[in-house]
Amino acid sequence: MTTMELKARKMDLVEALMQLDNEKLAKAEKYIKKLLSDSPTKTYDMPSELLNALLNRAENNKKSGNYIEEQEMSDFIKSLQ
Numbered sequence: 001m002t003t004m005e006l007k008a009r010k011m012d013l014v015e016a017l018m019q020l021d022n023e024k025l026a027k028a029e030k031y032i033k034k035l036l037s038d039s040p041t042k043t044y045d046m047p048s049e050l051l052n053a054l055l056n057r058a059e060n061n062k063k064s065g066n067y068i069e070e071q072e073m074s075d076f077i078k079s080l081q
Contacts, residue, residue, distance in 0.1 A: 020028060061067050068076075
């Protein structure tokens with residue numbers, strides 16, 4: 001890839017970033033920071049796609065109020081014993 005082609009790709013990326021709303025921009029910033037970090041070690045023993053899906057599901061459940069408080073869960077577990 002030539003320097004000119006690389007510069008054009010970077011400009012296309014900047015244009016795409018300019019069109020993002022606040023929420024999507026925050027996600028893009030987190031992703032870019034992760035790409036640029038020096039830490040190549042994985043912190044979880046599961047595929048990143050699965051982890052991201054679980055986190056997205058948890059975030060959606062929290063936003064929709066579809067979750068249980070920690071104390072409620074503890075009480076439920078105690079009731080099963």
